[in-house]
Amino acid sequence: MVGTRFICAVHGKLQPQADPVKAPPDPMIGPQPWEARTIWLQDWCRLDYLKYEAYPITCFENQEFLVYLEGRLYGLEESRLESELLHLAHCALSPENRITSLTNWLRAADGDFLIFILHKKTDIISVVNDLFARLPVYYSWDDRILVISRDLQYVRQKKTARLDPMSLTQYLVFGFPLGQKTLFEGIYTLPPASLITIDRQHCRADIHRLLRHNLEELLPPPGNVHDHAGHLVDLFRVACANRAAGSGKNIVSLSGGLDSRAVAACLKRENLPVAAATFLDHRAGNIADFQTAGEIAAHLHLPWHTFYLAPPCDRASQTLLRLKQGANNLEMNFILNFLDGLVRTFGSGLTCFTGDGGGDTLGESRPYRRLSTPASLMHYLMERYRIFPLRLATSLTGVAPQDFVMVLADLLASYPERTMTRKYQHFFCLEVATKQYHEGEDRNRQYFWSVSPFYAPRFFEAALSCPDDQKFGLRLYRQFLGILSPGLENLPYADWGAPLGSWKFALLYAAKNLSRKQPQLTRSIKHLFRSSPGRAPHPYPVQVLTKQLSACPSLAAYFSVDALKNLVGRIDTLTIGQQWTLFTLTSLMEELSAQENGAPRPGLVSGASALSTSPLPHPAKRSEEKIQRRSQGSAIR
Incomplete structure (x- = not known):
């Protein structure tokens, strides 16, 4: 995934390692060429990035600070960007009103960003993200080594983390892990409006929420x-x-x-x-x-x-898995063709x-019925947003339902x-x-x-x-x-x-x-009405799920085999969302096992190319041509 990679030893030194930043080998993963660069390298920390030419990363330094910005601050003239970031750096270093100054700065900032500030004299590093965590950031921390990255796979590889049973259950019920959790044990998302402070002199690393939204x-x-x-x-x-x-x-x-x-x-x-x-x-x-x-x-x-767009395919699924590590449901794999088409056009x-x-x-x-107690709120959320019922989800993962509710x-x-x-x-x-x-x-x-x-x-x-x-x-x-x-x-x-x-x-x-x-x-x-035109179950996830069940023993490390066989055996009774959600998790398990063992992925089938050149269905083509004449746009085939 494009963006920042950071690792540091809060005390001691890092193990010698090869350059961790590599351009993606798959031409489907974004535009070319890619730039991999190390911004800061010492025996106890390193800051790298991976980007294509147009991706916004700004870095500068003076005698006192090194400042690194991934993303953009909106409404700020480019000529003022460096002075604004230096002002933020001085706020981060202020010993008396540091939190207040940073909070006030963040309240006034409009942007999608991740900022690193290194004070050269003290080796204190401050990391700040935006008010809504618009750029997802992941981290792991084991009392000595802190890893922060925009690339979840990078953090996972440094942490060698397994999938987390509670997160898997939450994903099956809601479609995503709750709070700061990711799908991986010991790896978390950085909350919105957060400050990470790394103080080498005192062997400390702290995370502080500068702002919390209170509606x-x-x-x-x-x-x-x-x-x-x-x-x-x-x-x-x-x-x-x-x-x-x-x-x-x-x-x-x-x-x-x-x-x-x-x-x-x-x-x-x-x-x-x-x-x-x-x-x-x-x-x-x-x-x-x-x-x-x-x-x-x-x-x-x-x-x-x-x-x-072409039908869902194995290549797009693998690409999306590598990029987002399950944070995107694989039902969205088709969108990569659209994104690739936009880049090739514009x-x-x-x-x-x-x-x-x-x-x-x-x-x-607001909710559509009266909620007066925490229990009524939880019940409504699990009704309104659920993909799998809690009973089915916990039968797969082995998590106790009462623990999920707690x-x-x-x-x-x-x-x-x-x-x-x-x-x-x-x-x-x-x-x-x-x-x-x-x-x-x-x-x-x-x-x-x-x-x-x-x-x-x-x-x-x-x-x-x-x-x-x-x-x-x-x-x-x-x-x-x-x-x-x-x-x-x-x-x-x-x-x-x-x-x-x-x-x-x-x-x-x-x-x-x-x-x-x-x-x-x-x-x-x-x-x-799940079999209505355009919403009928697609054979791709169904076929692959069936193959994975018979060819991927690694699924048993996370799911009950009996419960999984029962679900796959009645796959036609599942909703489209349930099929794709289950397929996303089993494919992630298969991908992790293949990476650990260096083995091929036996469950997946080959798919189609990026942009379809086949004719449109006649009703769609007639409608599109009619609108096309009025809008004077250009069709990309």
Whole structure:
């Protein structure tokens, strides 16, 4: 994975080692050429990075400090960057008001970043990440050796860690490990707004949370829905403009939803150079999304680039496993073809805008039924977000269900909010974002820089401060879109085939809310229609799971063989999400075993090429051609 690798001995010396930074051998893993460089090397620590030419890493030093920045600080002129980072370095060294100074700096900073500061005289190293942990960072610490990296595989190899049974169970239930946990024992994610201090003179390393998001501190401002939408548009314009600064190629990953259209409209409104890109999967399963994206591009008069993707394949699955080590579900392996196509079309110097976080900030984030106790909150979360029922998950991993519940209860108790409603919103807007949205977007950064203006701190806090009743029925979102580009709110919301404010949307919204009060009902309905076009189970994970069960004895080290055989034996009764989640974990186990033993991977099958050149299904092609003529975009085959 692109980015930083750091290892140090808090006391003693490091073992001599070969250069740990190597360019990826697989041409599918991002643009070429790659640069591997050592920034700082002593007998007790080393700081390296791996990057392609356009990836943002800045490093400078003077007589007092060495300062290293991975990522970007937005809204800051390039001429001021060095002085701003030196100011941060002096804050980190201040003995009296160090924490206060760093906290105040972080509150004012808008960026996606990881910063290292080395004070040369004392060998004190300070490490700071951004307010939302937008760049996932992993670390391990064994009282002597501290490893910090943007590459989870690098930390795992230094730690030689096994998979963690509790994390596997959480992944099966929620789709991600909770809190700071990763899938590996003894390896953790760095929380948002954290400070790591390494003090060699006193043989210490400490982690301190500078800020914790408390949603109960966000008080609703006065004003009606139009007032709030107008204020949010002003903040959003600044966020979009700052993230586009310095980039001549701004590409919006455009879907038929609300979030990406808001980003595209804002960039267009600011007269920034922007184009839209949309993919159609190999089954045309997202055809409604694809068609609506074309209508949005035409409405905004944007160039629209279309990509037609090949079916899931073994090569893409292996690539995604190596990049994210299970932090991305392998159901997303097809997206690598899209990312590769964007690089080949626009080059790696593009800035890709996503709509991540839009629904969390502008949509309803409160629970859909009353939660009055911690037990009711836990029960609702395990209903609303579950992939596998807890009973099935624990039968696979051997974790006691009561231990799972206890860990979940401890996590929710650690949130600073007091009410169950706000704790739910914290889980919805921050826990899920850190472990799913940010990890997903970080995959994109292996190819190009990826941003979401919804995570600009001022916008994020202002949007979450707006009254919940103004967000009901997406009223606030409708006003927001109408101010950005009049008429945009009247284009269909692709998921429901109806524009905001229409009677059809109102009926579907009411029905959806009723089903969200009882998530099991929604799950049962979806399961009934799992064989609808584009959502039928794909044979690829089913075939490979069957092979893995018979050819990969290493699975027994983590899963009950009997429970796994039972699941694979009735694989057709599992939902698509369950199949891919199970496949992700078994493939990771297989990959780890192959790396440890130097053996081939027996369970996987060969797959297809990167971008499909086969004809589209006729309905999709006719729709695409119709939209293409209006948007005057270019189709990439």
